[in-house]
Amino acid sequence: MEDKTLVCVDCGNEFVFTAGEQEFYKEKGFDNEPKRCLDCRKAKKAQSNRRFER
Template identity: 65%
Template structure:
C-alpha cells in the first residue's frame, strides 16, 4: 500500500490517506476510503454530539 491523495467532499481540499490510516481502516473492517479530511471529520463529529 502507498499513501493516496483524496479530495474532501465538504471543503474540496486534497488530503493524504496515509498507508497507516489505510491499515487502520482495513483492521476495523471499513471497506471504503474516507470522504472527508480530518478537519471536516472532526467538525462533523462535533455537530452530531448531543448538548
Template identity: 65%
Template sequence: MADKTLVCKDCGKEFLFTEGEQEFFKEKGFESEPKRCVECRRARRQQNSQNR
C-alpha cells in the same frame, strides 16, 4: 499499499490517506475510503455531538 491523495467532499481540499490510516481502516473493517479531510471529520463529529 501506498499513501493516496483524496479530495474532501465538504471543503474540496486534497488530503493524504496514509498507509497507516489505510491499515487502521482495514483492521476496523471499513470498506470505503474516507470522504472528508481530518478537519471536516472533526467538525462533523463535534456538530453531531452537539445535536444529541
C-alpha cells in the same frame, strides 16, 4: 500500500490517506475510504455532538 491523495467532499481540499491509516481501516474491516479531511471530520463530529446535547 502507498499513501493516497483524496479530495474532501465537504471543503474540496486534498488530504492524504496514509498507508498506516489504510492498514487501520483494513484491520477494522472498513470497506470505504474516508470522504472528509480531518478538519471536516472534526467539525461534523462536533456538529453531531451539539445536536445530542439539547
